[in-house]
Each structure stands twice: as C-alpha cells, then as structure tokens.
Amino acid sequence: MRQTLLRIPIDGPWSLGPWEFPGFGFGLVLVLWVLFGAVWLYRHRRELGVPSNLVVPAAMWAAAAIAIVLLPQLVQRKADAAIEHADQLLASDPRSLEALLMRAQARFSKREYAQAVEDLQAAVKIDPDNAAALNRLAWIQATCPRAELRDGVLAVENAKKACQLTDSGNPDYLATLAAAHAERGEFSQAVEIQRSALRLVARSQDASLLAEVPRMREELQLQERDRPYRDQTAGTNVPIFGFGAMLFLGFVAGAWTAGRRGATIGYKPEMIWDIGIWLFIAGVIGCRVFYCIQYGSRLFYNDVGGHAVLKSLPGLLLAAVNLPDGGLVYYGGIPAGLLAAFWICRQRHLNLLALGDVLIPSLFLGMAFGRIGCFLNGCCYGDRCDLPWAVQFPMGSVPDMALVLRGFVGADQDLSIRLHPTQLYSSLDGLFLFLLTHAYFPFRPRNGAVVALGALTYPVTRFAIESLRADELGQFNTSLTISQWVSILTFAVGIIFAIWLSRRPRLSPPARVSTAGA
Secondary structure, three states: OOOEEEEEEOOOEEEEOOEEEEEEHHHHHHHHHHHHHHHHHHHOHHHOOOHHHHHHHHHHHHHHHHHHHHHHHHHOHHHHHHHHHHHHHHHHOOOOHHHHHHHHHHHHHOOOHHHHHHHHHHHHHHOOOOHHHHHHHHHHHHHOOOHHHOOHHHHHHHHHHHHHHOOOOOHHHHHHHHHHHHHOOOHHHHHHHHHHHHHHHHHOOOHHHHOOHHHHHHHHHHHHOOOOOOOOOOOOEEEEEHHHHHHHHHHHHHHHHHHHHHHOOOOOHHHHHHHHHHHHHHHHHHHHHHHHHHOHHHHOEEEEOOEEEEOOHHHHHHHHHOHHHOOOOHHHHHHHHHHHHHHHHHHHOOOHHHHHHHHHHHHHHHHHHHHHHHHHHOOOOEOEOOOOOOEOOOOOOHHHHHHHHHOOOOOOOOOOOOEOOHHHHHHHHHHHHHHHHHHHHHHOOOOOHHHHHHHHHHHHHHHHHHOOEOOOOOOOOOOOOHHHHHHHHHHHHHHHHHHHHHOOOOOOOOHHHHOOOO
16 A cells, blocks of 8 residues: 555545545646746746746746646546447447446546446346446445445445355455445444455455455455445546655755755855755666666566566556656665766766765755655565554555565454564664764765765664564575665775775865865
8 A cells, every 4th residue: 555645636626635625636736836837937037038048947837737737638538438439339229238337437437426327227227137237336336435426225235236146256246245334334244244355355366356455455444443435546646655755855854954064165055956856866766776676576577377477568667667666775876876976076076075975964864754755655664573662554555465465464354463663763763874974074084974974884774674674585595685785785885985085185174165166
C-alpha cells in the first residue's frame, strides 16, 4: 500500500484522504496555476519591458495551462470510446449483455454511478443468472461513495446469488458479499466471509487475484473496525504520496540550510539553490539506477508459469521510471551526485571540496525527511521486534504484504507482526549526522573535512541499522546485505580520503572566506 496524503482528481471532485469536497479537482489546480503565473509576473515586473525575456517562461506556463485544461478530456477518451462502441452495439441489439456490461464499466470509471447501475440492472433483467452482472451490481450497491445509490439489502441479495451461481468458489464474489454485509452493519458475517475469500486467494495461482489481496485486506481491516468499505477507485487522479512529499520537504530544508552555510564562505544562496536542484535530480536518478540493478530480476521480468520472462520494451521503460511502485537506494545517489558536483564545479570554477562541505550536512537533513517518507510508504521495514516502540503496519501495506507472501502472516490474519521502525531509526540517524556535520562546518581545518566526517560516520550507522532490517537478504553467500557491503566499501574509501586530506594545507580563518570558491 502506498501512503497517499491526498489525490488530485483529473475528472472528478477534489479528495483529501477519505473525504471528498465539491468542486472540480483539476479546476482548482488550474486556478492555482493562474495565481502562480500572476505572482511570477509581479516578482518579475521589472522585466516586462523586455518581451524577449518572457517568451520562454510564458510559453512554458501556457503549455502547462493547456495541458491542465485538456488532460481530463484525454483521460476520459478511452471510457467515452467504450460507451460509444457499446451504444452502437445496443442500437443493433438492445439485449446485448456484452454491450451493457461494457458500458456499465465505462460509466463507472467516469463516476457515472447511477447510469452504471441502470445498465447492470438491465443486464440482470435480460439474464437473471449472469453472475458477473450480479456481482458488479452488488459491489456498487454496497460500496458506492454516493449514499443514495447504496442499498445493503439488495447488495446482499445480489451478491448471494452471484456466489451461489459460482458455488462460492470465486474470491472476488465472496469479497463483494462481505462488503454487502458490512453495508448492512453485519460486520461479524462480513469478517468471516472476507477471511474465506482471502484464504481462497492465498491458495490461488491467479496473478490477477493475488493483486487484489492488498485491497481485500484493507476491506477486512475496516470490517473488523465495524466500518464499511467505500470504493474510491473510479475516475482518474494524481496521487500525492507521503514519500514524495517528504522528499520534497527534505530538499527544501536541505537547500535552505546549505544556502545559509554557503553564505558564510561567500557563496550566494541563489547559486546553492541552483546547484541543489541539479544534484537532487542526479541523486534521484542514481538512487533509482542502483535500485533497478539490485532488484532487476523483480522489476524487469514477469512470472509466467514459474518461468521469468523479460517484459516488453514499454514495460521495461515503465518499470525503470515507475517510482511509486519501486524505490530508491540511498547509496546509489552518492556516485551520481559526486559526478554531477564534479561537472558543476568545473563549469562554474568552484572548489569541489568546499562545495562538498557546504552540501554534506544538507544531504543528511534530506535523509532525515526522506526516511519519514519511507515510514509512511512502509518500505525499508525492520525485523520482528518485541520492544515497546515496535510498530504494526496496516493490512495491505508494503511490509504486511511482504510477510503474507513469505508465509509469516496468513492472508486472513488480523494484524501484521510487530516490527522495528528502522525507517525512524534512519531518520533520527540522519538528523544526528546533520547536527554533527553542521556544527563541525565552522571549525573544519581543511576544505573537505566535513565530507570526510560524513564518509566515516554514515557507513557505521547505516551498517548497524541495516542489521535490524528485514526487507533485504544477504549477498555473496553471507548474511551481509548489499547496503552493508557498500557501507564497508564507503568506510574504506573514507579512510583513504581522510589520510589524503590530512596532508593538504590547513585553512586559516581568513582563507575560509576568501579561498572557498577559488
């Protein structure tokens, strides 16, 4: 489960967590974009007299505004085409079940719930024993966000009939029956049936059913809390994930503190922000490349009949850049960021070691925020823990699903096991290293001393925290994870770098200001 802070609907009302607010979601985005353009023009009002300075920014702003206006129409084009095709089929055969089910699904995807119900009811009227139509109708009657369309009594009736037609052997139909009972307030029956559905899924080899386990466990969690499930999957939206939000906050906090440190040795804050953006982009790319290398067998291959089959070219490209479904390995950003910093320093004639001293504390501050994002996302989870601060992640979350697939937690089990909050350990570690390197910066004897301190301390703390994690296996026939091996290598390089640095001339107090950018 990805921890979603909010969703920006492209073709529907604005939503914040479980709540919906009236008003067109992307329409609000357009209003904010217009306000942003007005603020930008006001801040650059002195440049309005030179039109050539505004051509590129104005073109980029207009292109984004046009995209905001057209995107809802583009995302609904597939559903509109399906509805048009179904209408053509129904014009020639008004009793076409295929056309009615096709149109119902398309209308549901556009949040046209009432019309979808009408199509499904027409399908059931034509064929009372159509299990697919009965199940879909029951699902909408039990979980529709619009209260006027929900009917627990009819939902249970239709769901029971769908289950009887399939001898209760379809986990999806059982899950619909459980949701229908929950809508009626019959939560004990809902929990029992949902667990039966999950047990069937756990014994199934159907990849499409296994993909539904996170949602089904989320439903079970709500039913155990005497709450019905509301289906928010209709429509298209842009999710704002907790990990991405923390990554952004970490960049802002890091760039701001780096700007203040840089100012003490003659660097302009604007230059630090500019450099920070390029290093951030390079770092993310490096982290992603390391992740793709480490988990390539899982990312780039499909399991077909027990055999690993390489994905198609579009699938490979999507897997490589699909950050919400994948992850980042922090160590991968170090070489990428170092290469980017080396190139920037050559282009701008900056001292690489001095710039590194300015940026290293901010790197740790960004890590402190980023690891909170890992906690929200559920990745980088720890091993079993019986300490008072142990955490249990919700059903359907990343660690919960990993433990289910490994057999440590039953698919129908109530709660995930208690785990070390290693993400929070890493966040505190990042904060500690930030404070340490930030405090050391004014007293560094040489340019590069802060870099050396970071290169010697972070591998030690990372190695220790890594021993408490449970999301990675040992490498090279050892119990050490890939990150622990990289920690050893980084520490060794840090020692060599510190020895080399100790032979360089020391900085005198005046030189700390005058030669940092030389």
